[in-house]
Amino acid sequence: MENVGLIDHHCHGVVKGDLDRPRFESLISESFDPPPGGTSQFDSPLGLSIRRWCAPLLDLDPLPAPDDYLGRRRELGADEVARRFLNEAGLAELLIDTGYRSDEVHDLESMATLSGLPVREVVRLEAVAERVASSGVEASRYPDALGEALTDGAAGAVGLKTIVAYRGGFAFDPARPAREEVVHAAGPFLEAASTGAARVADPVLLRHAIWTGADLATERGMPIQFHVGWGDPDIVLHLTNPSLLTGLIRDLDRVGVDIVLLHCYPFHREAAYLSAMYSNVHFDVGSALHYHGASARQLLAEAMEVAPFSKLLFSTDAFAVAEQYYLGSMLFRRALRSIFDKWIAAEHCDANEAERIGELIARGNALRIYPLAT
Numbered sequence: 141m142e143n144v145g146l147i148d149h150h151c152h153g154v155v156k157g158d159l160d161r162p163r164f165e166s167l168i169s170e171s172f173d174p175p176p177g178g179t180s181q182f183d184s185p186l187g188l189s190i191r192r193w194c195a196p197l198l199d200l201d202p203l204p205a206p207d208d209y210l211g212r213r214r215e216l217g218a219d220e221v222a223r224r225f226l227n228e229a230g231l232a233e234l235l236i237d238t239g240y241r242s243d244e245v246h247d248l249e250s251m252a253t254l255s256g257l258p259v260r261e262v263v264r265l266e267a268v269a270e271r272v273a274s275s276g277v278e279a280s281r282y283p284d285a286l287g288e289a290l291t292d293g294a295a296g297a298v299g300l301k302t303i304v305a306y307r308g309g310f311a312f313d314p315a316r317p318a319r320e321e322v323v324h325a326a327g328p329f330l331e332a333a334s335t336g337a338a339r340v341a342d343p344v345l346l347r348h349a350i351w352t353g354a355d356l357a358t359e360r361g362m363p364i365q366f367h368v369g370w371g372d373p374d375i376v377l378h379l380t381n382p383s384l385l386t387g388l389i390r391d392l393d394r395v396g397v398d399i400v401l402l403h404c405y406p407f408h409r410e411a412a413y414l415s416a417m418y419s420n421v422h423f424d425v426g427s428a429l430h431y432h433g434a435s436a437r438q439l440l441a442e443a444m445e446v447a448p449f450s451k452l453l454f455s456t457d458a459f460a461v462a463e464q465y466y467l468g469s470m471l472f473r474r475a476l477r478s479i480f481d482k483w484i485a486a487e488h489c490d491a492n493e494a495e496r497i498g499e500l501i502a503r504g505n506a507l508r509i510y511p512l513a514t
């Protein structure tokens with residue numbers, strides 16, 4: 141496992157430029173709130189992991205004070221820091237979601253340069269819908285315009301992603317909406333977009349975007365990723381339980397669309413169950429791993445309780461802070477090794493089997509469901 145290049149099937153760009161302490165702390169938490177007065181985001185599983193495991197890569201002893209860590213980070217410069225963490229992560233390929241705060245983070249080309257790795261794009265359905273709305277299209281043209289924009293925008297992409305979790309959650313009618321319904325719902329959305337507020341939140345338009353994405357996913361043989369559970373406070377947590385997607389999962393299964401449930405915590409057991417029941421469902425525990433820090437092993441072990449070995453994928457879901465690439469990969473390798481050591485000690489498998497299963501999770505499953513050879 142140590143030498144297997146991991147395919148990071150869900151990650152984001154690294155932030156451009158150096159970071160002061162408030163900015164860095166805001167990027168190692170999913171909360172929108174600053175920490176309460178007198179406390180620090182460094183006092184968290186992720187903060188502790190950064191001080192323990194990332195400091196040596198910046199030539200510091202483990203567990204430096206946060207200010208010393210950030211001082212050294214600025215001394216080396218953002219790009220050198222990014223290169224060190226990306227290099228040490230042992231990744232083979234990055235599948236980058238370009239739809240979130242893209243003006244603040246490096247684009248695909250500079251991520252390829254910084255990492256020295258092949259970089260592929262995953263396109264957010266809602267971001268395309270919002271771009272179409274801002275283009276001044278008429279409501280009657282909206283359904284076709286979205287289809288065309290998606291075909292164009294995802295021409296070089298290897299996957300699609302929906303953040304419907306952030307737009308009301310999963311308790312929606314899974315049926316493909318009728319064209320008249322879409323045109324009707326597009327009116328107020330386009331109206332709002334003309335004043336600069338293009339945020340797709342209408343359930344009909346969200347479902348339409350997913351089904352338009354499903355058409356393209358079928359045609360191109362690529363999966364649709366769903367943000368699930370763990371994320372910022374824009375979600376209402378219980379509405380992002382993936383079991384609420386059961387109807388849509390069945391409908392998408394019938395038309396041959398693969399789904400990847402991302403992050404999933406605290407619903408990683410529900411995700412594992414769904415992956416065991418439906419052939420089109422895959423999942424990962426992504427950023428929840430580095431946010432678990434010292435408890436990453438337990439999270440991964442729970443994700444592996446019932447999931448078929450062909451259904452779990454690796455991702456860092458690193459966003460903005462390059463440390464997340466390194467920690468995502470390092471904590472995953474350590475956790476997996478420790479889980480397999482236990483299995484081998486208890487004679488559930490041998491080292492060869494463990495290696496084979498590990499390789500499926502690390503890269504084989506991604507190679508099977510994403511069109512990475514093209």
Ligand SMILES: [Zn+2]
Pocket residue numbers: 150151152237457
């Ligand atoms: Zn993400």
